Amino acid sequence: ADVKKIAVIAGDGIGPEVVAEAEKVLKRTEELFGYQFETEHALFGGIAIDEKGTPLPEETLKVCQSADAVLLGAVGGPKWDNNSKELRPETGLLGIRKALGLFSNIRPAFIFDCLKEASTLKPEVLEGTDLIVVRELTGGIYFGEKFRRETANGQEAVDTCAYNVTEIERIARQAFEIAQTRRKKLASVDKANVLETSRLWRETVNRIAVDYPDVELEHVLVDNCAMQLLRRPSSFDVIVTENMFGDILSDEAAMLTGSIGMLASASLGEGSFGLYEPVHGSAPDIAGQGISNPIATILSVALMFRLTFGYHEAADSIERAVKEVLDAGHRTGDIAVDKSTAIGTLAMGQLIVDAM
Amino acid sequence: ADVKKIAVIAGDGIGPEVVAEAEKVLKRTEELFGYQFETEHALFGGIAIDEKGTPLPEETLKVCQSADAVLLGAVGGPKWDNNSKELRPETGLLGIRKALGLFSNIRPAFIFDCLKEASTLKPEVLEGTDLIVVRELTGGIYFGEKFRRETANGQEAVDTCAYNVTEIERIARQAFEIAQTRRKKLASVDKANVLETSRLWRETVNRIAVDYPDVELEHVLVDNCAMQLLRRPSSFDVIVTENMFGDILSDEAAMLTGSIGMLASASLGEGSFGLYEPVHGSAPDIAGQGISNPIATILSVALMFRLTFGYHEAADSIERAVKEVLDAGHRTGDIAVDKSTAIGTLAMGQLIVDAM
Numbered sequence: 001a002d003v004k005k006i007a008v009i010a011g012d013g014i015g016p017e018v019v020a021e022a023e024k025v026l027k028r029t030e031e032l033f034g035y036q037f038e039t040e041h042a043l044f045g046g047i048a049i050d051e052k053g054t055p056l057p058e059e060t061l062k063v064c065q066s067a068d069a070v071l072l073g074a075v076g077g078p079k080w081d082n083n084s085k086e087l088r089p090e091t092g093l094l095g096i097r098k099a100l101g102l103f104s105n106i107r108p109a110f111i112f113d114c115l116k117e118a119s120t121l122k123p124e125v126l127e128g129t130d131l132i133v134v135r136e137l138t139g140g141i142y143f144g145e146k147f148r149r150e151t152a153n154g155q156e157a158v159d160t161c162a163y164n165v166t167e168i169e170r171i172a173r174q175a176f177e178i179a180q181t182r183r184k185k186l187a188s189v190d191k192a193n194v195l196e197t198s199r200l201w202r203e204t205v206n207r208i209a210v211d212y213p214d215v216e217l218e219h220v221l222v223d224n225c226a227m228q229l230l231r232r233p234s235s236f237d238v239i240v241t242e243n244m245f246g247d248i249l250s251d252e253a254a255m256l257t258g259s260i261g262m263l264a265s266a267s268l269g270e271g272s273f274g275l276y277e278p279v280h281g282s283a284p285d286i287a288g289q290g291i292s293n294p295i296a297t298i299l300s301v302a303l304m305f306r307l308t309f310g311y312h313e314a315a316d317s318i319e320r321a322v323k324e325v326l327d328a329g330h331r332t333g334d335i336a337v338d339k340s341t342a343i344g345t346l347a348m349g350q351l352i353v354d355a356m
Numbered sequence: 357a358d359v360k361k362i363a364v365i366a367g368d369g370i371g372p373e374v375v376a377e378a379e380k381v382l383k384r385t386e387e388l389f390g391y392q393f394e395t396e397h398a399l400f401g402g403i404a405i406d407e408k409g410t411p412l413p414e415e416t417l418k419v420c421q422s423a424d425a426v427l428l429g430a431v432g433g434p435k436w437d438n439n440s441k442e443l444r445p446e447t448g449l450l451g452i453r454k455a456l457g458l459f460s461n462i463r464p465a466f467i468f469d470c471l472k473e474a475s476t477l478k479p480e481v482l483e484g485t486d487l488i489v490v491r492e493l494t495g496g497i498y499f500g501e502k503f504r505r506e507t508a509n510g511q512e513a514v515d516t517c518a519y520n521v522t523e524i525e526r527i528a529r530q531a532f533e534i535a536q537t538r539r540k541k542l543a544s545v546d547k548a549n550v551l552e553t554s555r556l557w558r559e560t561v562n563r564i565a566v567d568y569p570d571v572e573l574e575h576v577l578v579d580n581c582a583m584q585l586l587r588r589p590s591s592f593d594v595i596v597t598e599n600m601f602g603d604i605l606s607d608e609a610a611m612l613t614g615s616i617g618m619l620a621s622a623s624l625g626e627g628s629f630g631l632y633e634p635v636h637g638s639a640p641d642i643a644g645q646g647i648s649n650p651i652a653t654i655l656s657v658a659l660m661f662r663l664t665f666g667y668h669e670a671a672d673s674i675e676r677a678v679k680e681v682l683d684a685g686h687r688t689g690d691i692a693v694d695k696s697t698a699i700g701t702l703a704m705g706q707l708i709v710d711a712m
C-alpha cells in the first residue's frame with residue numbers, strides 16, 4: 001500500500017491541542033477512504049529550545065526531510081521572546097523554510113458564510129472575497145546579509161534585500177498556475193517606483209506572463225495594495241509578492257476576512273512536498289485550557305490532501321464536515337457570538353470527525 | 357511685518373485645482389488675522405519633467421530652501437510611469453525629501469463624523485479612531501545602495517536597508533513628543549524578529565523611552581500592526597515606524613478611516629520648516645474636470661499653520677469652517693452619497709473661505 005509519511009510538529013502554545021484534533025481527522029480519513037498515513041512527531045520551536053537547546057534540532061529536520069509532508073501547529077511565545085537570536089522560535093521557522101526549500105507560501109483568505117459578521121469590514125464590502133496570497137518565502141530581506149557597524153552617527157544596522165531572476169521566476173510561475181485554476185486574475189505587488197528588487201520583480205513577472213496569456217495580470221504598488229485590500233477585497237483573485245510585503249499583506253488579508261482562526265496555509269517547494277499550518281499563531285494566552293479552535297489546523301490537513309497527495313475526495317469530505325458543523329451552529333469561543341454556548345477544542349474536533 | 361514665505365508646488369493631475377483653493381484660504385487668513393504670506397510657485401514632478409527635463413529642477417529646490425514652508429498638491433501620473441528612473445516624478449519626491457532634510461512624515465488619520473459611513477469598516481469598530489502615523493522619511497531601504505549584478509541564477513537585484521542610531525533617535529523623540537500632546541500612547545512598529553535594522557530600532561526606542569516616562573510604549577511587529585489596525589483602530593494613538601513600513605501602514609490607516617480624500621500630511625525636518633500635502637494622490641482620472649475635493653489640501657494649510665507657524669487660531673478657523681461646510685451637507689463627488697447633489701472644487705473652496 002502507498003503509505004504517506006507525515007511529520008507532525010505540534011509546537012508551542014495551542015499547537016499541541018489543535019494538532020491532536022487534526023490527527024483524529026487523519027485517522028478518520030484512513031478509515032473512510034482506505035488511505036494510510038504514518039505520522040512521526042518532532043520537536044520544534046520553543047519546546048525544542050527548552051528540551052534540545054535549539055529551535056530546529058537536526059533530528060527534526062531529518063524527520064521532515066524523510067516525510068512526504070509536514071503538519072505544523074504553531075510556534076513561539078513570550079517565554080522565548082527575549083532570547084538571543086539563535087534561541088528564538090522564529091529562527092527555527094526561517095531555518096526550516098530554507099532547509100526544506102519552501103520558497104512559496106500559499107495563504108487562501110476567504111469568508112465563511114456563518115462568520116461574515118466576525119469581520120470588522122462591512123458585509124457588503126466583503127461579499128465574494130476569496131483570494132490567495134502567494135508569498136515568496138526564502139528570499140528577500142529575510143535572508144540577505146545582516147550586520148552592524150560603527151559610523152559617525154553611532155551604530156548602524158544593515159539588512160540586505162536581494163532577489164535573482166530564478167527566484168522570481170519560480171514563484172511567478174506558481175502564482176500564474178494557481179490563477180489559471182481560479183478566476184484567472186493575478187495581482188503582482190511590488191514597490192517598483194523605489195526598489196531595484198521590485199523593478200527586477202516586475203520585469204521578470206512581465207516576461208513570464210507571456211506564457212500565461214489566459215491570466216489577466218496587474219501590477220499593484222504595495223502601499224496601494226494595502227489600501228485596495230480594504231476598499232475592494234473581493235476584486236482580488238491571486239496576489240503574488242516578495243517575502244516582506246507578503247508577510248504584511250497576507251496578515252492584512254487574513255484579518256479582513258474575519259476568519260483568521262479558520263484559515264490554513266501551505267509552504268511549498270519544488271515537487272509535491274509541503275508544510276501545512278494554520279495562519280493563526282500559538283495563542284499562549286489561551287493555551288492548555290482546551291478552548292482553542294482546531295478548524296484552521298484541520299483545514300490545513302485538507303489543503304495537504306489537495307496540494308501534496310491529490311486526495312481531493314478526502315479534502316472535500318473534511319471541508320464539507322467543517323461547513324456542516326458550523327452551519328449547525330457549533331462554535332469555539334473565538335468565533336462564538338454568544339460565548340456562553342461555546343464548545344471546546346475536543347468537542348469541535350469530534351463533531352468534525354463525526355460529520356466526515 | 358513678519359512675512360512668511362510659502363513655496364507652492366501645484367504639481368500634476370488634480371494638484372493645481374486643489375492648491376488653488378488652498379491659496380484662497382491663505383488669502384482669507386491674511387484678511388481675517390492680519391498675517392502676511394508671500395507665495396512663490398515652482399515646478400515639480402511630471403510637469404517639471406515636461407518643461408525642464410527633470411522632476412526636481414535646481415530652481416524649485418532653491419525656492420523651497422528659501423521658504424518657511426512648502427505647500428504641495430500632488431505629483432505623478434500614467435504619462436510618466438514608464439520613464440527611466442531619473443525622469444520619474446517619484447524620483448523628484450525622494451530627492452526633495454532628502455535635499456530638504458525632511459526625515460519625518462506625519463500623517464494624522466481620523467474620522468470625520470459626517471463621513472463615518474464612507475469607510476468599509478463597521479462604524480462601531482471605527483468609533484473614536486484618531487491616530488497619527490510618524491514615518492521615518494529619509495532612511496531605510498528607500499535610500500540605501502541599489503544595484504544589479506550577474507549571478508549563476510541570472511541577474512540579481514539588491515536593495516540595502518540601513519539605519520543608524522542618530523536617525524532612529526530623532527524620529528523616536530519626535531514621536532514621543534507628539535504622543536505627549538495627545539493620549540500618551542506610542543506604538544513602535546518593527547520586524548525585530550527578523551531584521552537587524554529593526555533590532556537596532558527597538559533598542560534605540562527603548563533607550564529613548566526613558567526620557568518620556570509619561571508615554572506608554574508598546575512594540576508591535578509590522579505584520580501584527582497591519583492586522584491590529586483593522587481589528588482595533590481606535591486603540592492606537594501615535595505609531596512610529598521606519599520608511600517602508602510607514603509607507604504601507606500609513607496608507608492602510610488612511611484608507612480605513614474612509615476619509616482619505618480629507619487627510620493632510622506634514623513632512624518635517626529639524627526646526628520649524630515643513631512640507632505639507634494632502635494624503636491623496638494626483639488622481640489623473642478626474643483631473644481638469646473641476647470635481648476634485650480640495651479639503652485635504654486646505655487642511656494641509658491648517659497643519660502648516662499649527663506645526664510651522666504656530667498660528668493656532670487661524671488653523672482652528674480653517675478646521676471649523678471645513679466642519680461647518682460638511683455639517684451643512686455640502687459634498688464633492690468623492691464623498692457624496694447622492695452623487696447628483698455633489699458640488700465642484702471651486703464651490704467647495706468658496707464655501708470654506710466664506711465660512712472662515
Ligand SMILES: CC(C)[C@H](C(=O)O)[C@@H](O)C(=O)O
Pocket residue numbers: 090093094247549550579
Ligand atoms: C514569525 C515570523 C518570522 C514569520 C514571518 O515573518 O515569516 C511569521 O510572521 C509568518 O508570517 O510566518
Ligand SMILES: CC(C)[C@H](C(=O)O)[C@@H](O)C(=O)O
Pocket residue numbers: 193194223446449450603
Ligand atoms: C510615490 C512614492 C515614492 C511615495 C513613497 O513611497 O514614499 C508615496 O507612496 C508616498 O507615500 O509619499
